[in-house]
Amino acid sequence: MRSLLLLVSLGFAAADNGLAGWLRYAPLPSGSHSHYTRPSSILALNSTTSSPVYVAGQELQSGFKNILGDNIEIQHGGCQPSAVVVGTVAQYKDVCGGVEGIPELAEDGFWLSTKGKGVQILGQNDRGALYGAFEYISMLAQGNSSQVAYATNPSAPVRWVNQWDNMDGSIERGYGGASIFFANGTIVKDLSRAAQYARLLASIGLNAVVVNNVNANATTLTSENIEGLGKIADVFRPYGVQLGISLNFASPQTLGGLPTFDPLNSSVIAWWQNVTDEIYQRIPDMAGYLVKADSEGEPGPATYNRTLADAANLFAKAVKNYGGIVMFRAFVYNQLDESDWKADRAKAAVQFFGPLDGKFDSNVVVQIKYGPIDFQVREPTSPLFANLLNTNTAMELEVTQEYLGQQSHLLYLPPLWKTVLDFDLRVDGKQSIVRDIISGKRFDRPLGGWAAVVNVGTNTTWLGSHLAMSNLYAYGRLAWNPTNNVESILQDWIRLTFGFDLSVINGITKMSMDSWPAYESYSGNLGIQTLTDILYTHFGPNPASQDNNGWGQWTRADHLSVGMDRTVSNGTGYSGQYPAEIAAMYENIDTTPDNLLLWFHHVNWTHHLHSGKTVIQHFYDAHYAGAETAQTFLQTWESLKGKIDEERYNDVLTKLTFQSGHSIVWRDAINDFYWNMTGIPDDANRVGNHPWRVEAESMTLNGYKTYNVSPFEAASKSVAIVTSSNSTTGTATTKLEYPSGTYDLAVNYYDLYGGKSHWKVYLGDRLIGKWVGNNEDVLSHTPSIYLDGHSATRITFRGVSVNKGDTLKIVGTPDGVEPAPLDYISLLPPGIVD
Numbered sequence: 001m002r003s004l005l006l007l008v009s010l011g012f013a014a015a016d017n018g019l020a021g022w023l024r025y026a027p028l029p030s031g032s033h034s035h036y037t038r039p040s041s042i043l044a045l046n047s048t049t050s051s052p053v054y055v056a057g058q059e060l061q062s063g064f065k066n067i068l069g070d071n072i073e074i075q076h077g078g079c080q081p082s083a084v085v086v087g088t089v090a091q092y093k094d095v096c097g098g099v100e101g102i103p104e105l106a107e108d109g110f111w112l113s114t115k116g117k118g119v120q121i122l123g124q125n126d127r128g129a130l131y132g133a134f135e136y137i138s139m140l141a142q143g144n145s146s147q148v149a150y151a152t153n154p155s156a157p158v159r160w161v162n163q164w165d166n167m168d169g170s171i172e173r174g175y176g177g178a179s180i181f182f183a184n185g186t187i188v189k190d191l192s193r194a195a196q197y198a199r200l201l202a203s204i205g206l207n208a209v210v211v212n213n214v215n216a217n218a219t220t221l222t223s224e225n226i227e228g229l230g231k232i233a234d235v236f237r238p239y240g241v242q243l244g245i246s247l248n249f250a251s252p253q254t255l256g257g258l259p260t261f262d263p264l265n266s267s268v269i270a271w272w273q274n275v276t277d278e279i280y281q282r283i284p285d286m287a288g289y290l291v292k293a294d295s296e297g298e299p300g301p302a303t304y305n306r307t308l309a310d311a312a313n314l315f316a317k318a319v320k321n322y323g324g325i326v327m328f329r330a331f332v333y334n335q336l337d338e339s340d341w342k343a344d345r346a347k348a349a350v351q352f353f354g355p356l357d358g359k360f361d362s363n364v365v366v367q368i369k370y371g372p373i374d375f376q377v378r379e380p381t382s383p384l385f386a387n388l389l390n391t392n393t394a395m396e397l398e399v400t401q402e403y404l405g406q407q408s409h410l411l412y413l414p415p416l417w418k419t420v421l422d423f424d425l426r427v428d429g430k431q432s433i434v435r436d437i438i439s440g441k442r443f444d445r446p447l448g449g450w451a452a453v454v455n456v457g458t459n460t461t462w463l464g465s466h467l468a469m470s471n472l473y474a475y476g477r478l479a480w481n482p483t484n485n486v487e488s489i490l491q492d493w494i495r496l497t498f499g500f501d502l503s504v505i506n507g508i509t510k511m512s513m514d515s516w517p518a519y520e521s522y523s524g525n526l527g528i529q530t531l532t533d534i535l536y537t538h539f540g541p542n543p544a545s546q547d548n549n550g551w552g553q554w555t556r557a558d559h560l561s562v563g564m565d566r567t568v569s570n571g572t573g574y575s576g577q578y579p580a581e582i583a584a585m586y587e588n589i590d591t592t593p594d595n596l597l598l599w600f601h602h603v604n605w606t607h608h609l610h611s612g613k614t615v616i617q618h619f620y621d622a623h624y625a626g627a628e629t630a631q632t633f634l635q636t637w638e639s640l641k642g643k644i645d646e647e648r649y650n651d652v653l654t655k656l657t658f659q660s661g662h663s664i665v666w667r668d669a670i671n672d673f674y675w676n677m678t679g680i681p682d683d684a685n686r687v688g689n690h691p692w693r694v695e696a697e698s699m700t701l702n703g704y705k706t707y708n709v710s711p712f713e714a715a716s717k718s719v720a721i722v723t724s725s726n727s728t729t730g731t732a733t734t735k736l737e738y739p740s741g742t743y744d745l746a747v748n749y750y751d752l753y754g755g756k757s758h759w760k761v762y763l764g765d766r767l768i769g770k771w772v773g774n775n776e777d778v779l780s781h782t783p784s785i786y787l788d789g790h791s792a793t794r795i796t797f798r799g800v801s802v803n804k805g806d807t808l809k810i811v812g813t814p815d816g817v818e819p820a821p822l823d824y825i826s827l828l829p830p831g832i833v834d
Contacts, residue, residue, distance in 0.1 A: 021469055022469070024497065052126040087121075101113075121136055135152075156448050162454065166212070176407070181232060186224065202239035209243060221255060233283040252267075296331075312326055347577060373552075378520055386437075389443045469497070473489070527563075527597055539781045555598070616678055655779065668713070672712075696721045720750065748824050
């Protein structure tokens with residue numbers, strides 16, 4: 001039972017750029033730890049500087065000094081009852097004799113006892129001891145004075161991170177800067193950030209990093225780069241973090257010069273064994289390989305009519321004698337013909353991998369995305385988890401918010417992950433909870449666990465957003481124990497990251513816990529998936545992009561109906577991939593949850609949900625409700641001003657300000673698109689009705705011209721204005737016929753990559769405000785070069801005094817390829833969102 005001191009923040013830390021993450025080791029408020037008994041020393045039972053036990057001693061010393069103000073000496077020998085002792089169980093027995101009450105620990109598990117005169121932190125191995133040290137420091141940092149004695153073991157042996165870093169230093173789906181590992185085709189010389197990253201990961205129990213993109217470059221395996229990878233492994237090793245490598249399946253041909261990359265060819269087998277031997281000679285503790293093959297254009301065994309098991313086992317045999325494992329991605333699918341009613345990308349994983357169950361070597365783990373499509377805002381649990389009873393499996397999550405706001409939107413992901421982790425697949429009519437399947441417990445498998453795409457970069461916030469770090473922290477905590485409460489995890493992270501002020505804890509908790517429901521509401525609900533642009537940046541709205549292509553993320557929407565029929569009786573048959581009880585639930589429209597209705601059923605827009613609403617009215621209402629919730633994030637954060645250091649406060653403020661405006665872009669784009677498609681009006685008369693707006697194209701223009709935006713729904717009334725040329729300053733003027741009063745003035749514009757336009761807005765001769773189009777410098781999402789839902793942005797000037805008949809003028813100065821685009825203005829009375 002946790003016992004937290006009642007701490008009151010007496011101030012806040014000096015400027016904090018986020019680099020320390022949740023390992024700030026901030027001092028506890030003065031006088032709050034008078035109960036604390038100073039240990040005589042720190043006894044680290046390994047003096048080898050590369051040992052995690054040695055590092056644990058250093059971390060404990062730093063924690064005592066910074067959190068409690070105590071300088072505690074580290075020793076490496078002797079046994080003192082009043083010391084904080086950290087080491088393995090075996091080391092402790094050698095130095096101090098046995099300790100009673102410790103159950104047998106699993107690999108990486110640890111025992112933590114604060115009872116008695118001293119503290120014992122004892123791991124099953126060196127890494128486990130370090131994990132225990134970090135847990136104890138976390139208790140100290142949160143003012144936790146509990147007297148505890150417990151053992152804890154990780155849920156599964158595989159707790160990996162996947163980086164999608166490229167050899168040139170770029171990161172695919174990276175929103176936190178350039179790679180901390182690679183630049184210009186080789187490994188960077190300064191690996192201090194790599195060491196800091198390993199420290200963060202170790203503190204939450206993660207044990208391996210695949211450092212390069214799953215869309216791998218064969219040159220990663222040159223001798224020069226293997227030596228560089230070895231240097232990364234060297235800085236990882238003291239933190240118990242192992243290095244993994246993504247492979248390009250065609251490397252024997254493209255790098256090795258062989259005429260083939262057939263996985264059953266003897267020369268190919270020998271080539272991979274030689275490369276593997278070279279790697280392990282330099283990195284004897286390499287975790288293993290990650291392979292993406294026959295997926296999205298990546299080469300694979302299908303070239304030679306070989307199976308995916310043939311491919312995985314090729315690598316498994318190469319690493320087996322070294323104790324390595326192979327993570328083989330199940331993200332394999334073909335492009336499809338949408339006119340085929342039975343075609344369904346969601347079926348691909350089971351179609352490709354189901355028949356191969358039991359054919360993978362024992363050190364292969366099939367890495368399965370949590371849902372059958374691609375990291376959407378809501379998907380049903382992948383049925384592949386229920387089809388691989390004789391194969392090791394791991395769940396692939398995405399800390400990187402690829403389809404989910406790309407760190408420019410607040411979105412706390414663990415509640416989404418828990419919908420899958422806690423789902424009971426009822427295999428053979430027996431309890432088959434997904435978390436027990438991936439741990440190996442349900443089907444008695446030796447391996448299994450977790451992988452997450454994280455994509456940290458050189459930005460000091462690591463992920464491009466301070467608040468996004470809660471997702472990385474929670475990933476580690478859930479990988480260790482998936483039954484943990486996600487709100488409790490979040491509040492631990494808040495205390496460690498921002499301190500003890502209850503208004504800060506409560507405010508960030510409320511924002512974060514509301515964030516996934518809000519994002520689902522204003523992006524894509526009822527199981528239709530995230531209605532983003534799947535053909536371009538995966539960031540802003542573009543519902544039309546989902547259909548009329550071969551990628552299979554279809555909505556099958558037309559003016560009468562919407563949704564994928566995935567039933568066995570009339571649709572693609574996908575529901576039949578689940579065990580009988582689950583299949584029956586999804587097959588029946590009456591027992592399918594509303595939040596997955598459009599995933600499993602094709603219905604009329606006027607179909608009534610269990611709530612009584614029609615599908616189209618639910619869309620309208622949900623998108624308005626979600627955008628309204630997003631406005632509260634900004635209000636809540638502003639209420640915390642002065643309670644959070646200025647640097648982090650301002651950085652988060654910028655992103656939440658953007659999100660509050662972009663949620664309205666999302667709301668209007670989706671609602672306008674489907675209103676246009678169906679012709680069914682909103683019962684509340686909100687969609688298409690904006691009485692407080694003035695369209696830019698209706699203003700008096702000088703140096704500006706109208707521009708038809710594509711997709712049309714990315715602009716209010718489908719039209720924006722741009723300067724007549726990239727060297728012409730434009731003005732847009734209008735007479736305001738609103739009652740005199742105080743308003744918030746919102747301006748919707750487009751911020752394109754490739755230029756930094758300037759705008760000024762005047763009331764009469766009075767300058768109300770000015771801004772520059774520099775989202776590419778201050779936000780984290782993939783930028784756009786078009787006027788679209790990705791570049792659409794809003795800025796708001798609050799408390800503007802307006803007299804009826806005032807003339808409002810906006811002056812736009814283009815820059816580069818950005819023609820100072822404008823969409824509309826809104827003059828908003830108090831309490832009106834727009």
